Structures are given as structure tokens and as C-alpha cells.
Amino acid sequence: MEQVIRTPRLLLEPQVEAHAEEMFAVLSDPAIYEYEHEPPASLAALRERFRLLESRRSPDGSQLWLNWVVRADAEAIGYVQATVFADARAAVAYVFASRFWGQGYAREAVAAMLDFLREEYGVSVAVAVFKKANSRSRKLLHALGFRDAEHPVDPDEDSMERAL
Numbered sequence: 001m002e003q004v005i006r007t008p009r010l011l012l013e014p015q016v017e018a019h020a021e022e023m024f025a026v027l028s029d030p031a032i033y034e035y036e037h038e039p040p041a042s043l044a045a046l047r048e049r050f051r052l053l054e055s056r057r058s059p060d061g062s063q064l065w066l067n068w069v070v071r072a073d074a075e076a077i078g079y080v081q082a083t084v085f086a087d088a089r090a091a092v093a094y095v096f097a098s099r100f101w102g103q104g105y106a107r108e109a110v111a112a113m114l115d116f117l118r119e120e121y122g123v124s125v126a127v128a129v130f131k132k133a134n135s136r137s138r139k140l141l142h143a144l145g146f147r148d149a150e151h152p153v154d155p156d157e158d159s160m161e162r163a164l
Contacts (some may be wrong), residue, residue, distance in 0.1 A: 002056065002066045003120070007112045010105065012068035015079060016054055019069045020047040022076045031098035035069070035131035061085060064121065070109045077105060080113045088124040090117050106140055114144070118164040127161045129153050 005012035013019070024043045033039060040046040053067050064084035069076050078096030085091075092113065096106050117123035128146060130137040138158070146160035153159050 002068070003116075005068065005112050005116050007108050010109055010112070011071040011074075012080065012109060013071065015050060015067035016070050017047055017051040017077070019026055020050045020151055022051075023069060026076050026078060027095065028095045029097045029099075032095055035134040035137075036095070037055065053149060058083075066117075068109075068113065070105065072100070072105060078109070080109050082113060082117055082123075082126075084117065084121050084123060088122055090121075090123045090126050092117075092126050092128050101136065107143055110140070110144055114162070114164055122123075122163055125157060125161055127151060129157050131160045132156055132158050 002014045004014065015023075016102060021043060022045050024040060027046070028039050030039070040049070044072070053065055056065055057063065058065060061127070062085070064083060065081075067081040068079060070078045077100045078094065080094045081092070083091040092110065094106055094110050114126055117126065126146070127149065128141055129151070130141070138160075140158045144162065146162040149159045151159035151161070151163040
């Protein structure tokens with residue numbers, strides 16, 4: 001099981017099924033889905049997803065699935081996650097409630113996760129995929145030292161990577 005990660009303002013808790021109700025409220029923010037996916041279909045569906053992710057491994061065991069709920073002042077404000085591959089790469093992602101955008105929380109949480117992935121799992125490259133129209137994600141990733149990358153993505157997506 002992954003560890004709790006602390007930053008000056010945030011607590012990143014390993015995500016478990018018990019977080020589902022609190023995170024359902026966070027993930028019901030319609031602003032999140034301007035560019036990305038869609039909200040959870042139901043609280044029950046989110047509980048089931050979180051329960052499955054508690055294994056921390058893909059069904060074939062080839063990938064580590066690491067997920068953290070991000071808290072500021074004890075309130076859940078979003079999540080960060082990484083899929084770690086055997087070749088020391090990690091696919092990273094993040095989602096934060098819109099009322100917390102522009103306050104540096106995502107940058108702080110993702111930076112802490114990247115440091116943890118490098119130190120604890122030997123990850124050497126992080127890759128992020130996002131919708132081309134999502135300028136906030138592009139700006140965040142640039143601020144974290146990510147650069148444009150050529151990874152297979154959908155036509156409406158871009159990818160960026162960073163050496164750790």
C-alpha cells in the first residue's frame with residue numbers, strides 16, 4: 001500500500017473505498033468535465049471503482065495503480081494518480097474541484113507525487129495525457145517541467161513528459 005504524502009499545505013492519503021462518498025461530491029463538480037470524461041455514474045459505481053483500485057495492481061500484476069485523495073485543511077479537494085510500468089515510466093493524472101483551481105494545490109500535489117514516485121518506485125519518466133483544449137492542464141504541466149512528447153494519443157489529445 002502506498003504511503004501518506006505530506007506537503008506544506010496538503011495531505012495525500014492513499015485512496016480507499018471509504019473515500020467514495022466524500023469524493024463523489026468532489027467529482028460531481030460539472031466544471032471538471034469541460035474537457036475530460038464525465039462524472040461518476042453513481043456513488044455505488046464510484047465505491048466499486050475505488051474498491052477495485054485498492055489492489056494497487058492491474059489484474060495481470062504488470063502495473064502498479066497508485067491513487068491518492070488530496071486534502072487541504074482536512075477537506076478532500078481532488079486526487080492524483082499514477083500507473084507505474086515495469087520500465088520505470090509512470091502515467092500520471094489529477095483532478096481537482098474547480099473551486100480550488102488557481103491556488104497552486106494541483107502543482108503542489110503533483111510535484112509531491114512525482115518526487116514520491118522517483119524516490120519510492122524508481123520512476124524515471126512521467127507522462128501525462130490531456131485534451132488539447134485544456135490550457136489549464138498544459139500550463140500546470142509546463143510549470144512542473146513537463147515538455148511536449150510524442151506518445152500515441154487520440155486526435156483531440158496531447159501528451160507531455162518529464163524526466164524524474
